[in-house]
Amino acid sequence: MSQVSPQPNRKSMGLKARLLAHVEIWRLDLFSYAGLVGVAGALLATDDPALWRVIGAWLAPTMGWLAAMYGGDFFDRDLDATAKPQRPVPSGRVSARSAFAGMVLCVLLGLVIAAVLNPLNVLVVFITLGLGVSYNAYLKGKGVFGNITRGGVTAMAFVTGTLATHSSLQAELLPIALIFWMHDSGSNVVGAICDREGDREGGCRTFPVRHGDGASLLLMLAFGASWVGLALGYAPTLERVSSLAYGAFLTIAIVMAVISAAMLIRSPRPIPRLTGLRAHELLVIERLVLTSALVATATSVLVGILLFLPSAAAAIVASLAIMRRSYQPDRKGWRKKAAGHSRVL
Numbered sequence: 001m002s003q004v005s006p007q008p009n010r011k012s013m014g015l016k017a018r019l020l021a022h023v024e025i026w027r028l029d030l031f032s033y034a035g036l037v038g039v040a041g042a043l044l045a046t047d048d049p050a051l052w053r054v055i056g057a058w059l060a061p062t063m064g065w066l067a068a069m070y071g072g073d074f075f076d077r078d079l080d081a082t083a084k085p086q087r088p089v090p091s092g093r094v095s096a097r098s099a100f101a102g103m104v105l106c107v108l109l110g111l112v113i114a115a116v117l118n119p120l121n122v123l124v125v126f127i128t129l130g131l132g133v134s135y136n137a138y139l140k141g142k143g144v145f146g147n148i149t150r151g152g153v154t155a156m157a158f159v160t161g162t163l164a165t166h167s168s169l170q171a172e173l174l175p176i177a178l179i180f181w182m183h184d185s186g187s188n189v190v191g192a193i194c195d196r197e198g199d200r201e202g203g204c205r206t207f208p209v210r211h212g213d214g215a216s217l218l219l220m221l222a223f224g225a226s227w228v229g230l231a232l233g234y235a236p237t238l239e240r241v242s243s244l245a246y247g248a249f250l251t252i253a254i255v256m257a258v259i260s261a262a263m264l265i266r267s268p269r270p271i272p273r274l275t276g277l278r279a280h281e282l283l284v285i286e287r288l289v290l291t292s293a294l295v296a297t298a299t300s301v302l303v304g305i306l307l308f309l310p311s312a313a314a315a316i317v318a319s320l321a322i323m324r325r326s327y328q329p330d331r332k333g334w335r336k337k338a339a340g341h342s343r344v345l
Contacts, residue, residue: 017093018093018094021093021094022088022094022102024087025069025089025094025099026066026069027069030065030284031062031314031315032288032310032311032315033065033284033288033291033311034061034062034064034065034154034157035058035059035062035157036291036292036311037157037158037161037180038060038062038158039295039307040161040291040294040298041057041158041159041160041162041164041173041177042057042164042165043298043299044162044173044176044238044240044241044294044298045161045163045165045166045170046165046166049164049165050165053117054164054165056114056116056117056164057117057160057161057165059113060113060114060117060125060160061110061156061160061161062110063106063107063110063113064106064107064125064128064129064132064153064156064157064160065157066106067102067103067104067107067110067129067132068136068153070099070100070103070106071099071132071133071136072136073087073089073094073099074089074096074099074100074103075133075137076136076140077089077096077099078202107125107129110125114164117160117164118163118164118166120163121163121164124156124159124163127156128153128156128157128160131149131153131156134149135149135150135153140204140206141203141204141205141206143205143206143207143211144207146188146206146207147185147186147188147189147192148181148185150185151180151181151182151184151185151186151187151188151223152181153184154180154181154184155177155178155180155181155184156177158173158176158177158180159174159177175234176230176234176235176238176294178227178230179230179231179235180291182223182224182226182227183223183224183227183290184287185223186219186220186221186222186223186224186227187283187287189207189208189216189219189220189223190260190264190276190283191280192209192216193208193213193216193264193276194273194276194280196270196271196273197273213271217261217264217265220261220264224257224261228254228257231254231290231293232250240297240298241294241298242297243297245293245296245300245301246293246294246297248301249289249292249293249296249304250290250293252289253286253287253289253290253293256283256285256286257283257286259282260279260280260282260283260286261279263282264276264279284315285315285316288308288312288315289308292304292305292307292308295307295308
């Protein structure tokens with residue numbers, strides 16, 4: 001394992017510092033998304049779900065998200081030691097053993113919650129675990145296979161939500177899960193563009209490392225066209241999705257996705273890291289809007305907005321207050337730095 005020096009003495013760290021290190025691993029700027037996807041699945045699966053089941057539909061994928069974040073920091077500790085040494089594990093603020101233990105604990109908690117909601121969810125949890133571990137341990141550096149695998153984790157969050165409020169898997173909702181699969185595969189491509197140089201230096205052969213920015217943008221657009229096509233062409237055919245609320249939220253999501261893509265397409269080559277980060281930040285909010293479109297059509301515009309606003313606020317505040325400083329320390333004065341490298345739409 002690569003060494004990062006100097007490393008803090010964890011025994012001398014206060015409780016607040018230790019907790020903050022774990023909070024950094026959780027990626028609070030992205031934290032609320034998986035649970036919201038699960039809630040969308042739960043609300044679409046039945047007309048009158050019990051509140052505790054909807055809460056469980058949020059908790060189970062959220063535990064899975066936390067497990068994935070711990071697993072990512074554990075399996076990527078060698079790569080991060082080169083590319084992102086400030087992260088909790090390579091910096092020594094969280095031990096590799098603690099990260100692995102956090103992954104296992106969150107998997108077990110998520111498994112228990114999912115099983116209580118529906119025994120069929122046990123199978124979904126193991127599929128999700130297989131996708132997550134495969135991505136973090138092996139497929140991240142295997143080009144497009146890594147992007148597709150990462151997108152599948154979010155699709156499983158939606159399936160978990162549907163099974164939280166319905167006794168069996170509903171085939172007509174599987175294409176909705178595919179929307180999330182395609183969306184997050186494309187978002188993962190953008191993230192890989194952001195990390196291109198660090199991944200190349202660390203020997204992780206992601207799609208942008210293997211094929212460059214041009215091919216990566218084409219792949220991103222292919223994933224984007226897939227989820228937009230399903231969202232526009234298939235979702236409105238479902239009885240509970242044919243509503244003005246869905247169309248309004250979806251329109252906003254598509255516009256935001258187009259702006260994000262345009263930022264990357266109009267950028268000079270190679271795409272500057274800060275430009276990629278800005279485009280990805282827009283996608284972080286956009287996918288919350290997309291998910292809220294399904295929540296709104298299953299309930300009401302008010303419920304969609306009420307669930308979207310705290311999720312978006314948490315993402316923005318966490319990004320500004322914690323993640324840019326701790327995970328992306330090079331972004332101090334990021335707007336000024338980015339201005340010389342990209343055109344702002």
